[in-house]
Amino acid sequence: MRALLPLILGFLAITAIHAQSFEKTKGLEKFDGYFDFYYDVGNDKIFLQVDKLEDEFLYVYSLSSGVGSNDIGLDRGQLGNEQVVFFKKAGNKLMLIQPNLKFRAITSNTLERQSVEQAFAKSVLHGFKIEEESNGSYLIDFTEFLMRDAHGVSARLKSRKQGSYSLDKSKSAVSLDRTKAFPKNVEFDMMLTFKGNPDGAFIRSVVPTPSLVTVSQHHSLIELPDDNFEKRLYDPRSGSYPFSYYDYSTPVQESILKRFIPRHRLKKKNPEAEVSEAVEPIVYYLDNGTPEPVRSALLEGGRWWNQAFEAIGYKDAYQVKILPDDADPMDVRYNVIQWVHRSTRGWSYGASVRDPRTGEIIKGHVSLGSLRIRQDFLIAQALLKEPFRGNDENYKPMLDMAIARIRQLSAHEIGHTLGFAHNFAASTNNRASVMDYPHPQFEVRGSKIEFPDAYDTGIGEWDKVTVAYAYSDFPKGTDEKRALNDILEKAQKDGLRYLSDQDARPMGSASPIAHLWDNGKNATNELEDVLRVREVAMQNFSTDNIKTGEAYSVLEDVFVPVYFFHRYQTEATAKIIGGEDYNYQVKGDGQAGKQVVPRAQQQEALKMLLKTLSPDVLAIPERQLELFPPRAIGFPRSRESFKGKTGVSFDPLGVAETAASVTLSLLLNPERVNRLVIQKGFDNRQVGFGDLLNELLTNTINANQQTGYKNEIQQVVNWQVLQHLMHLADSDKVYPQVKNQVLKSLQQILKQSTGKNYLYTVELTKYFENPANYKLKTKAPKIPDGSPIGMDCMN
Template identity: 70%
Template sequence: MKYIFPSIFFLFFQCLSLNAQFSKKSQDYQKFQGFFDYYNDDSKDRIFLEVPELEKEFLYVYSLSSGIGSNDIGLDRGQLGNEQVVYFKKAGNKLLLVQPNLRYRALTENTLERKSVEQAFAKSVLFGFKIEEETNGRYIIDITDFLMRDAHGVAARLKRAKQGNYTLDKSRSALALERTRAFPKNLEFDFTLTFKGEPQGAYIRSVTPNPALVTVAQHHSFIALPDADYNERAFDPRSGSYPFSYYDYATPVEEPIVKRYITRHRLEKKDPGAAVSEAVEPIVYYLDNGTPEPVRSALLEGGKWWNQAFEAIGFKNAFQLKMLPDDADPLDVRYNVIQWVHRSTRGWSYGSSITDPRTGEIIKGHVSLGSLRIRQDFMIAQALMNQPFGERDDNNQPMLDMALARIRQLSAHEIGHTLGFAHNFAASTNDRASVMDYPHPDINLKQGTLDFSKAYDTGIGVWDKVAVAYSYSHFPEGTDEQEALNKILDDARQTGLRYISDQDARPAGSAHVLGHLWDNGSSAAEELEEVLDIRKLAITNFSAENIRSYQPYTVLEDVFVPLYFFHRYQTEATAKVVGGLDYNYAVRGDRQGIWKTVDKGRQSKALASLLKTLDADEIAIP
């Protein structure tokens, strides 16, 4: 017994000594105050986080602030990783960063019932941190190793792409202090990461000065979760919205255990009783200030189309698009961003979001637009037009006008994804009813010449207004919301609008007669006939004057390729009519037809049109 008390006092004073050591050292550290306070020890390249409260959930997101630049590898600047609800939990001399399993829940006041579900399914401990200091329930931990790791899976992506085996080289990695910031509701950390390895593929060699050393920048965000005032809205497969779901084991037996809601931004009227009202907080997007003109103006114009849909449901200036401030970080969660992304080869543009995994509320929309897209669209126009450089080499405006029209539509399309909307690949059969379709240029043949004036649409589509109405409509108090939502969709059906998304349009074996990519027209076969006529005329007109003076004649091949395959996607659409089906995302009681086969006459017409594409006169190059 006589040895116990000295031991206890020794441990107590040792802890005080350690705490005093950090407190004394921290006076020389740079302190950042925000959602969490943290310290930067510049002399040793360490970041210390102060945790004021245990087991309080927040959102953790990782992303790439600087990418590799290869579409084939797929690690782009601004690429978001997965969002994760996490919390700190004390375990001995550590704080564990725990990710709860939100896919399985029990939404009940019964604590033991909630606990039984929590214990039934696995959690994930993302990291363990040694406690450097504890004072009055506040903990200091060193988070440097957590931040300086391959959270985004860069090495794994390079390996899957068969570009080589790489590992993180910490000696060539460091904190990027200029992009590390603290705000009241979010922290933003940025690290330069270098991966060392033996390059094996051509892709990585083409985009790095030294393919044995690949350096990117990885971003980490700690974000305060939104308050509990967000109202979830039920998902309907007819709505055009993205679903969000989880299992609720506290659900009564007679009700579905799987809960399905839509993802959307929070949008509320300042005056709930007014037919037209401004929003409490409008949805504001910001365009990358590195975007050049005239692309900048086109993206701003196209993106602002969405406000037409919000005006249609009684919101005034609810959707806005501005330029990103010069001192803002595109990955800062406070900004919905449209980012202009460069790659070595042309690839997809895409819209991503950071959502609250508890509710599906969109916290940040993030659009990535590939900068080479407009150059491809310019070349398509260059191929279609009759001797564009016949008289002068600076006759760029006709092609540029068509390319910019496409970029306006692209801006609206990708923003639409970040507002919560899926593709509608049947919209082209409804007179281009949605910007969420993939648009093929709609060229018209008039008196032996090609008319490009309506190549792309110039505003939001009628289906887009339906999707916005379903997701964002505010209903007066006392309204039966489910009944009101059903009416929106029933009214759309009665006007002939159709909705078919990726799973029934994109696969090569898909059979839906209306679900096509890059097509036009209500009749695939009739449109194919017209496209073939347009293609034939453009090929007849094609000459050396489709390229500029003193360009190599080999450039003619590059320009000719999109013209030669101009009918490609309309051919695919027509092929799906043969043996095709027509069906809806029907629900019981909505009076939609569920499915039917395509009638014989329509199939025969499609087959006849298809056979023309195999005719030697059609496929021969003059």
Template identity: 70%
Template sequence: MKNNHFLVALFFFSIATTGAQTFEKTKDFQKFNGYFNFYYDDTSDKVYLQVDDLEKEFLYVYSLSSGIGSNDIGLDRGQLGNEQVVYFKKAGNKLLLVQPNLKYRANTQNNLERKSVEQAFAKSVLHGFKIEEDSKGSYLIDFTDFLMRDAHGVSNRLKNTKQGSYSLDLSKSALAFERTKAFPKNVEFDVTLTFKGNPTGDWIRSVTPNPDLVTVAQHHSLIELPDDNYEKREFDPRCGSYPFSYYDYATPVQEPILKRFVTRHRLEKKDPNATISEAIEPIVYYLDNGTPEPVRSALLEGGRWWNQAFESIGFKDAFQLKILPDSADPLDVRYNVIQWVHRSTRGWSYGSSITDPRTGEIIKGHVSLGSLRIRQDFMIAQALMNQPFAERDDNYQPMLEMALARIRQLSAHEIGHTLGFAHNFAASTNNRASVMDYPHPQLKLDGDQIDFSNAYDTGIGEWDKITVAYSYMDFPDGADEKEAMIGILKKAQDDGLRYISDQDARPRGGAHALGHLWDNGRNASDELANVMELRKVAMDNFSIDNIRSHEPNSVLEDVFVPLYFFHRYQTEATSKLIGGLDYNYAVKGDGQRVVEPISASSQEKALETILMTLHADKIAIPKDKLGLFPPRAIGYQSTRESFKGRTGVSFDALSAAETAADMTLGLLLHPERASRLIQQKSMDKSQLGLEKVLDETIQESFGVAHKDSYWSQVQGTINYRVLYHLMNLAAHDKVHPQVNAIAIKSLKDLKTRLLSNGKSPVSVDTVRRIDDFLKKPSDFKVISAPKIPDGSPIGMDCMN
């Protein structure tokens, strides 16, 4: 990544009309001199591009310079589109913009062999341009239509998210020259596009002044490709990097045809033989200069943690983080950027990049940080603190400090993605070994107070040093690079560092014992017990003094939501131990554990712990807190992050418990987990098995009685959720048939149990439901519980 041009950017940005004119047509046009020269005719509002080199590859990137502001729709300010290697090819009286197929190639000196692969797979012609003028081998084309199109797919995104049918209205669209610039190695075009249509979704209505007309700005970049001196580095599934891959048909038959390499920035020591050396070209990132304090300082501090990892492999000041100059455009390819992005709801932050599709070299890192995330972290701290506003309303500093600690970690995390690194969701089980995990606040009890001092980590992790070493180590002359990289991974293994990424960490049906989202602790069961105790203390302490003076109680209810569901992610982690596995991304000869089931004792402990979350005395909102939550005040309507219920305007305590129980049961009795339990029991009779899981679940729900009438009703609500999930397993068509059989047996046993315990209205109704189900299981449909409020950032696109 080249960053040394920005100080002279304005010098190269030319909108001069002086100098020799190449084309007769352009003599009265405004000229921009750069990587491609282009001209603007203000009388026709057209842009003309000068093409000097045919069939010379360059990089084309489209992006959004201003977005829509809805995380659900997913069209953010600064969002990058796909990078594409392209070239111009003459065909008669036109130039074609061609995208070659780089997924399939032949890396050989044999020109005919290369051509045979090129001709075997389709290319894509992105656009055809009529040649307006030809002057000594230079061609002038009208570039306007190419720029004034929906390259980013805004209309398709609005349609696919069910927000309405929209089309581009060119009469309300225009070129935007304040962000259209020319530089020696890149040219940047910006356009204002208006889409007209018929809005059908609430999301688009909520973020536009007139949802019939949606105006955004799209950006187009034409970029010189890097030189050929970049050295690809072989990918290893244990290394923590994202793989870049293509098929090389020139590969000898005995070797794999699919080639995999790590994605990384170019980084070289000035002296590769020195123990410590400056970089020839350091990796420099720039923070959005529109970021406010104290967030700005927190992001700078957290992002700079990465220099610790580069120092550990012998680089001095190889990673730097600065403030973006006021004159710089965040979408300019010359700048690695961290953008502070505003949306109407809190949402995911993500780290993306522009890479060279030929090699996987990262040319530009681009981080998007959602500005509302910090407010959610603040509110979590507000809920957990013991009456923070009892004495004064300006006692916000402790909550702000926890939120800023999270922002520091988030900055490092998302920058890590743009350095080429994937998530490591096993790091939280090993002394927080990586910023590439999703951290849950790590708290401890001090009497009846909660200690926030160690909520989030304060530096780079040991695993992060491994990933940096593997991807960025500049080995001395004569070193065996492959053996050295294997040695890096062997040291990580010897040090007990574990790496588990996205596909093995997701909770629904997930099985890995260590790879979890938003968890803490080496043992998930122990941490769930700890979290439940923290939750109890915080709920006991919770009062009107968790909000400021003169704020309505409706705000208090919103603060209470993340506290009530504080156990949700550790519950997810614990559920994965049941029917769970311990495995690694092992390769032949590395000596790692390949795969084995979690021990029976660990699974049984996990089951015992998770079933606590189905006990009314553990999960019910304390009765003395219910008087804090009146019907919502005018102007403070409920949102997707509020409790859902069945009682109209009044606060529904039973539905809160029902929602929490349904969360647990959806994890514990997931169909894939049930099928794994069948298989594990068949191979080891001492294992937990599905039958025991169902028996224990029924015992810890239907087998529990409470004298308190409120707790009894809460338990009854929980029991109905157990019933529905049993029926779901009994009727499910994507499980082993043995799962159906065991679940049906459990339902029949439950019926017998209920009949023997008397004829309460609930027992009679439960028996009726079981009988109706057994008559025709195929008619069964799960009765939905009230939806759990959003806990993770809203939306599902990336990635933090």
């Protein structure tokens, strides 16, 4: 015992030396963690103890409670930017510094590294006065840094034209219940109030006192992962997002821009085994506030990804569980699927916290809008024949379809947080990826519409490719680059296609196979099927599409997805015209090069698109028009209702005009018509802009006159054609060849209209007298909100 006494005394002496004692912290509540900190309840202050100077760590800010408006975009659980930072002493201050990781020199040569560090600016995020120093440890007042608008709430409100706001610190405070300390991270939560003058309707619709907007911002200080993470090279064919930086130590013959993929850390316990558990599995946690039956659907859909991990030899390496009741969804230790409420339906999205040095995903965070399921329910309710005839409780078919969409959505958004991009070409491969946007599939059976397979179930074949590329753990001695290329070449041989966001938008993009919310290998054939579904649904629509006791005004809103049911397949079909089929090629991969869509396919697409301008398609059956009386008090039209020009009355011409304008904006898109000029120049047998223009005029302005109600529809369609053509001629984005052909056609229309159509004569005469000052007339009513189907993707 006497021999041990000196050792014990020595240990106590060392402990006393390193134990910190600050005068300012006496009597304050202490939190022991990655950084120790103290809370002063009397002054509502946080004091941070810093004993790790110039040691890098990760700083992340986010919103723990939001505004609740999809249009504004400040959601509960929204992640901000992650930043590698460190503290550096400078006189009587500690500076919080963010190094510039975009430009690096990855070399053992210290001076070479320093030369790059000194060449590019860094950022000092904050300067803290040292309150006290004790044994090499520093105490700083951290409150001001935390109680600031790190997330940019006031800037977002201003950019969305909702008003000018500033932080009111008198109405802000530390949220101590969500301020916690753990060994590898500390979490701070602040209730912040912004005061200002509300200018916009969005902020007024969601805040009880719009001049005072209170949210909560969260701050995390996190220990960086160790250096054992293995970066994986990015390949544009892989389906992953790129993560990049510049390495100035690179030999001259190689590119200084380095591209890798973001991914979670995942290793087999036994890399040599065909099937192995993971050293540490990837676990996602579902928001424990999610109600049933959505909870079970999200768990099931989220777990689909395990099929892909099993395919590369992992056992239980990917899991989805319920978030513990005492866990905070903003805690970096948890990958979270969060159920987010807004005042209107909107996009869901998958974000992540990454190590900016390596791209390692530290935390995946999915935000799922709670109202999107209701839109899928509405679509099913609208398309079913008499769903509530004699039974107002017959909601199960609609609910089943909505739940099927939520399962797929869970998998989709988790996929983003695993590092995967959209694959909008997957619908041409028999729904090969959950990373596509799926349109519900319906079938006409006799006089009814059914949907036994509205949405797919399970992970897709393309998703297995992306997981294999990103997460395969290869045995020692494997040539990883070759093994990864083999994965992608096999996918190519299997006929799988991959194209992402830039190739899928309806305006500007040229791919005939990549689109949002479409189905099938052939967009034109699918549009024909969709129009048939729409026709049957309109004929079947009745009072039994709503429950007993509901206002007829609700019928009008239920009818919206029926009437515009073809809108997305119309967009997909339009991309065939002037379309170019291509892949993300790399040298030596053997993929086919760019090919212009064959003439016959373009002609069929044009024929089907012109059908969407026909009064026979645009006319709502007169029996159904009787279902839409003027709106009842208490049931005003919303952004998801039909717009019109007849006041409270339903406008059957306005909705036709809107639908026609959608098709015309696609057909006469400047980038599309320019491509038609080019393809005709290379191959005179191809469809050119002149061909499109002639067919358009033949089927509208020069078509045989209809009678009655359909004639009135034809007139509003023709007027929209004229307006769109004048707009195209006035565009500075089209080639002179396009302008020339449009002006020639307009002159011909003027000649034909003289003495027959007073409106055309007057307007075209004004236009040709002074085109620069002519103001286009009669915009079509705005189409109701549609995308997202069953929700609205901010990715």
